Amino acid sequence: MGRPPCCDKTGMKKGPWTPEEDIALVAYIQQYGAGNWRAVPANTGLSRCSKSCRLRWTNYLRPGIKRGNFAENEEKMIIHLQALLGNRWAAIASYLPQRTDNDIKNYWNTHLRKKLKKLQTGLDGNMNDGLSGFQQISKGQWEKRLQTDIHMARQALCDALSLEKPNNIPLSDSKASTGVYPNTTRSTQSSSTYAWSTENVSRLLEGWMKTDPKRPPQTNSQAKNPCATKMLSPEALESLLTFDSSTSDTSQSVSFEETMNYGSDAALFHAESKPSLGGPVPLMMLERWLFDEAVAQGQDELMDIPLDENNELV
DNA sequence: AAGTTCGACAACCGCGAGTCC
């Protein structure tokens, strides 16, 4: 007997999600929390596979995620982490707040891989060190890095458990609470309108997380998924349907520091999808470690990849 | 202007790990 399908595929809708579907999903998760995905299609009336619902939530609707507009430091982090961890996108994403593994994976495949290939070609023309040398990390160095990685993960977990709040990093400004994240993707595509709607759903969720002073008792799933503590109000639903993208600042960019300083609720959401490290990782420490490692190996070329104002290789 | 190719991203698929009974 083969493995049964995760859900009955017959009659299941595929392809891009509509705003109505998103709203239905968000409303359900607001009420019952994320989890038990198998029950989601039945309870929401969505003709979507449970896996599709989970993916949609974790990658796009979940509050606290940022999309597109990778900062220079984020780019460098991804490059280093990819060299260190390989294509373990979930692990890489755990070091980058607000970024999903899918987003990082796509960014790597569409941007960074090409850049590095280009760079590597250029370096190979000169000598056999640089990037190629960076990738030829000895076994001992890999083990050392792995040990450090584990140590840091453990440290982060201890920190997270010892703190009253999951994240003691204060909000640097009102961006997170107001949800004014930079518009990032598909600005030129027809689906950009809907991309805005998706972001708005996420924004609204963030807003509720921060403004609702009282939280009902948590169920088991809610304990794992803080988002379950809010209900979708009619006003919110209305705003979802009438969202005007012109109200958002598309030109605004978020610095790496701002990226680090996401709010506590966002951190909760973030931890939801990235539980492996027990919460936000001390990124500055990690970054410093990565930088130091590269420098120690005399392979800091990567850190000095010339980038123009658009974070493009020059 | 129409057709083709390319690029970017959303979404799907299959598999493995973990959990529950």
Next chain:
DNA sequence: AGGACTCGCGGTTGTCGAACT
């Protein structure tokens, strides 16, 4: 102990607009 089930991850494909011919 082991089968059923759920979830998460990584690779891959599909879709659509932009750029090019």
